[in-house]
Each structure stands twice: as C-alpha cells, then as structure tokens.
Amino acid sequence: MTRTKKLEVRCYGELVGYLAETPDHVIAFQYADAWIRNGFSISPLSLPLGNGVFVPPEKCRDRFSGLFGVFADSLPDSWGQLLLDRRLSSIGIDRGDISTLDRLAFVGRSGMGALEYHPTREADFRIETAGLDYDRIAKECDKILSSKTSDQLDVLYHLGGSSGGTRPKILLTENGRDWIIKFPASKDPAISGKREYDYSLCAKDCGISMTETDLIKSSVCEGYFKTERFDRKAGEKVFSITFAGLLEADFRAPSCDYETYQKLVRMLTKDNASDKEQMYRVMCFNCFTHNRDDHTKNFSFLYTNNYGWRLAPAYDLTYSDTYWGEQTTSVNGKGSNITDKDLIKTGRDAGLSKDFCENSLEEIREKTATLESYLQVKNLQKVGKTPPADRITEINKGFII
Secondary structure (H helix, E strand, O other): OOOOOEEEEEEOOEEEEEEEEOOOOOEEEEEOHHHHHHOOOOEOOOEOOOOOOEOOOHHHHHHOOOOOHHHHOOOOOHHHHHHHHHHHHHOOOOHHHOOHHHHHHHHOOOOOOOEEEEOOOOOOOOOOOOOOOHHHHHHHHHHHHOOOOOOOHHHHHHHHOOOOOOOOEEEEEEOOEEEEEEOOOOOOOOOHHHHHHHHHHHHHHOOOOOOOEEEEOOOOOOOEEEEEOOOEEOOEEOEEEEHHHHHOOOOOOOOOEHHHHHHHHHHHOOOOHHHHHHHHHHHHHHHHOOEOOOOHHHOEEEEEOOOEEEEOOOOOOOOEOOOOOOOOOEEOOEOOOOOHHHHHHHHHHOOOOHHHHHHHHHHHHHHOHHHHHHHHHHHHHHOOOOOOHHHHHHHHHOOOO
C-alpha cells in the first residue's frame, strides 16, 4: 500500500490547509491563502492564522503521533483504533504499514467535529441503521474486545470506527439528529449504561448543560446510554476541539488543573460568564460524584461564526476511578482531599462571585446526595463489607435503581 504523504484539510466545504509528512516523520501544516483571509484559527494557541509552515513541537511527537493536537482529535481513540486495525487486517494490511496520515485518510469525512481529510480512504459501503439489535451489537463488541472473530466487523467499523473514548460505541442518525450509543467495556458492570444515564439526569438537575440523553432498553443488562452529539446540529457539522487538542496536553495522565481550564475559558470565550459558571459546576459535580477520569479530552470547545468560541456541553460524566486514586484534573493543586475552600477559591480566581460559588456548591452537594449514597455502597462492597439496608433503600428510591 502506498503511504499517504500529503492531505488536504477541509471544513464546511472550504480548504483549510495542507498536512504533509516531513523526513523525520512529523506532520507539518500550512493554511490555505483563502482560509487565512476568511477563516478562523483552528487551534489558537498553536496555529494562529498566518502564512508559513507550522511544525509540531517535540511533545506532540509522542502524545499525538507527530500531529498538532487539533488533528489528533480527529483520530479515533482505543476502541476506534482497534476497529480500524482489525479491519485493515481483514483486507490484508498490517497496522505497521500505514502512516499517521493514512489513518487520517481512513477517517476522511467521518471524524468527530468538522475537519475532513482528502483524498479519503473511507470505506465505501453503507449500513442500514433502522431496527438495530443493540444487544447483538453489544455481544459483537465484546467479541472484538476479547480478540475473537466477529462477522459484524464491517458494521461495527462503519458505525463506530471514528469515535473517541475507550468504551465501545456506535454513531448513528435518527430523524435528522445525530447520536452516540455506548456499550459496556469488558470490565464494566452491567449497570454502567444506566449509571451514566442517571448521572446525566443529576447533572442537568444541577444546572449543567448537556445534550439530550436517553437509556435504550436491553434484555441482558441495565440498558445502553444514548446521548445526542454536540458536534452535529440539524445534520450539519460543528467545529470542535478538545482541551487536550488545544493545550496539546497528555490526556492519559494528570497534566492540568481546573485553574488552567478556567483561564482557557476566559481567554477563548472573552470571559463569558455562563461558560465560567458551567466549568465551575462541572468541577464541583465531578468532585462530589467520584468522576475522577476528568482528563483533558473530556472537555471541549465549539466554534461557530455566530457565537465564536464557546464551552461545549458536558459529557462523559459518570462514576470513574483512576489507578492513582485521585482526580485527573487537580483543584487548587490537589487531586484528593479537596475541600469546599479549594473549590470556591478556584471559582473566585476565575472571576465568579463568592455568593455564586457558595450557593452553587451547596446546591450541587444536595442534588448529588443520592449519587453519594451509591458511592458509599460501592466503596463498602469494594472492601467486602455489607452496606446498611437503609442505604440500599435510599438508592432504590433515587437515581440508581
């Protein structure tokens, strides 16, 4: 297979610029003249609008396969990479024979966000999504994760090959709206989909902006989590970039704090108050509900001509742990034993009022109480202890059923 050496980057049908592989295997970028005149910076910290060739810094070579972060956002994460590698193997191509630009070409027009890569090597088949058997999809996902052969590989690749995250998922369109449906990973409990759905309901009740969510019924587990995509609107693509892509920060390990996040929000959104408040609420929610996987790829910005840069709706809010046992994103320099004082200081440093910080914190604490009961039960069960009956009853009456 001939390795791809150059790609066009397009957005909304317009040529943004060109990607080209250098002799030392990093991927340089140059804006197109028309985009410089009429477009916007697709990564304000690394790729300001202007002439010249941009070469990624050293850190991008290990973290992002030699790409600038904004283009690495287009690559699928572990689940999508696994599907691509399996599909390449099925057509006789070894994963070691393709370059980073080849992988972007396989993403083509189907990546998350609005960037597209041409010439594309996307699969040329289409899958009918009406009447999908979600339990069967979950079973086939489990086969892939267990290194078994699946006769539904083409279907899974088409439906989820460009998606991000580690959990198996599919992307589909229903009645003009675009959705993500998640399935349990091999180590996930049967309640994982129901739990993320319950977290989404609780987060919305706490004043956190999220897209519409739903729970798909299942005969083999508690259900599959379904959420509307924020990078699609009425069938049209919306430009998005993760904090990891923007900061070119390693999302696999602790690398940032919420103070940095707030500074980024203030800078890009021109100190938009509602976005700062959203970030504060999400920070409190994550700390109160044991969502420790709050890494840089789980936060994003959107860009539109009408509103400029805005914080994207929250996503991936659910119970999660880390092997180091702390929040991935620190609060006031702390990953554990985070106090109200730490949370409030972070909000105040972002320019939020003391009243807002204190009132929001207490509201979120109160509204996440049922989730907190669930966490206490889980922690007791983890160490082999039997939770009190009243805690179980409280949970059954609340979000987690």
